[in-house]
Amino acid sequence: MITERVEIFDSTSKEKIYRQVRREIIMGRRKPGERLDVEVLALAFDTSVTPVRDALQMLSHESLVTIRPRSGYFVTRITLKQLRDMLDLRKILEISAVERAAARITEEQIAGLRGVHAGYTGDDDESYDRYTDENRRFHSLVALASGNQELADMIGHLHDRLARFMVLRHAGKSQEASHARIVDALEAHDIETARQALLEDIDTSRDAILDSVLGEVSSSWHVDNL
Numbered sequence: 001m002i003t004e005r006v007e008i009f010d011s012t013s014k015e016k017i018y019r020q021v022r023r024e025i026i027m028g029r030r031k032p033g034e035r036l037d038v039e040v041l042a043l044a045f046d047t048s049v050t051p052v053r054d055a056l057q058m059l060s061h062e063s064l065v066t067i068r069p070r071s072g073y074f075v076t077r078i079t080l081k082q083l084r085d086m087l088d089l090r091k092i093l094e095i096s097a098v099e100r101a102a103a104r105i106t107e108e109q110i111a112g113l114r115g116v117h118a119g120y121t122g123d124d125d126e127s128y129d130r131y132t133d134e135n136r137r138f139h140s141l142v143a144l145a146s147g148n149q150e151l152a153d154m155i156g157h158l159h160d161r162l163a164r165f166m167v168l169r170h171a172g173k174s175q176e177a178s179h180a181r182i183v184d185a186l187e188a189h190d191i192e193t194a195r196q197a198l199l200e201d202i203d204t205s206r207d208a209i210l211d212s213v214l215g216e217v218s219s220s221w222h223v224d225n226l
């Protein structure tokens with residue numbers, strides 16, 4: 001019984017630590033290259049080091065944390081070239097997904113997409129991390145509607161890697177309107193209109209992200225133009 005209670009406590013602590021550290025990374029409160037001290041985090045969360053390590057391991061699977069043997073855990077750094085490559089890959093994968101989804105999407109899947117932003121309340125800074133989660137869910141659902149699970153998994157993982165950049169767009173309610181146009185086209189099974197609506201959404205995000213990153217590159221990002 002004692003062992004079971006410890007396991008439940010560790011699992012709860014792991015999830016709490018994961019959510020909090022992930023949010024801090026996405027919101028830019030923990031900078032690229034910053035070391036994440038396991039013992040300091042354990043003290044802050046009033047827990048043992050085990051759930052901290054488990055939470056950081058989870059974040060490493062999302063490429064938000066880098067584990068260096070014998071050195072520790074660090075917020076993942078990324079070059080400008082890598083960021084541009086990921087944004088280009090996003091366009092390639094999501095265009096393919098939306099074209100396939102437009103041909104086969106069901107009414108139930110349409111309803112799921114329309115429900116993603118239900119209850120959205122504002123554009124304040126504290127809501128932007130919620131925006132990234134809803135944005136990921138929306139594009140993952142579109143990918144699932146394509147009928148290709150591998151494609152959906154790739155897009156979901158890509159959104160995990162891009163989460164701390166997606167929040168830089170500060171889209172808020174404007175993203176809801178952009179997504180609504182995509183859903184309308186999908187519901188009509190209009191492949192070309194769905195494709196164009198998605199392209200507009202992706203290109204707007206890309207421009208806003210690169211403008212923000214380049215504007216603060218000297219203090220926050222490791223940039224390599226090669």
